[in-house]
Amino acid sequence: MSTTDDLTRRGAGAIDGDDVVDLILGDHAEFERLLRILRSDDGDRATALGDLADLLVAHAEAEEAEVYPTLRSEVPDDEEGEIAHGREEHAEGHEELLALLEIDDVDSEEFSEQLEEVSEVVMHHLDEEEREVLNLARAHVPDQRRAELGRAFMSARAKQLASNPGNVDNVRRLVEQARDEGLLDD
Ligand SMILES: [Fe+2]
Numbered sequence: 271m272s273t274t275d276d277l278t279r280r281g282a283g284a285i286d287g288d289d290v291v292d293l294i295l296g297d298h299a300e301f302e303r304l305l306r307i308l309r310s311d312d313g314d315r316a317t318a319l320g321d322l323a324d325l326l327v328a329h330a331e332a333e334e335a336e337v338y339p340t341l342r343s344e345v346p347d348d349e350e351g352e353i354a355h356g357r358e359e360h361a362e363g364h365e366e367l368l369a370l371l372e373i374d375d376v377d378s379e380e381f382s383e384q385l386e387e388v389s390e391v392v393m394h395h396l397d398e399e400e401r402e403v404l405n406l407a408r409a410h411v412p413d414q415r416r417a418e419l420g421r422a423f424m425s426a427r428a429k430q431l432a433s434n435p436g437n438v439d440n441v442r443r444l445v446e447q448a449r450d451e452g453l454l455d456d
């Protein structure tokens with residue numbers, strides 16, 4: 271069984287140094303690892319799902335609180351849209367995650383089909399964030415500022431993880447909030 275404690279030491283928690291780009295990439299690799307466990311008939315799906323939900327929410331909330339606002343102020347004005355778009359993709363990810371968390375049987379066909387949806391939305395976001403947002407940070411944010419952002423990101427992520435943020439009620443609350451803010455179509 272995995273615990274919140276070891277989740278804090280995986281992904282970004284296993285990366286040496288404070289560079290925010292490296293830390294974010296560390297979590298992205300952990301998302302991919304957890305999705306791979308969820309796809310496998312031999313995987314401990316229930317544990318991997320709980321970990322994925324907690325880490326997806328903690329990571330997205332920490333990016334939105336500590337990383338995106340600073341990047342928006344440091345990149346050229348015509349690039350800010352890429353960062354705003356990241357919030358919409360987080361909301362879409364949470365919406366698909368909520369539908370997955372609401373399926374009781376992790377070995378059902380329904381779970382497998384919804385996992386495909388989650389996987390698609392999350393992988394699309396990682397690809398876009400790495401190509402657009404992280405490259406903006408590489409190009410426009412000096413090393414020392416990137417280290418400060420990395421420390422702020424890790425502190426927000428740890429606070430989030432301590433509250434089991436992937437629980438279904440919290441994910442539902444985030445989806446409703448995103449819908450109220452107009453981040454989701456429908
Ligand atoms: Fe990310």
Ligand SMILES: [Fe+2]
Pocket residue numbers: 330333356360395399
């Ligand atoms: Fe993100």
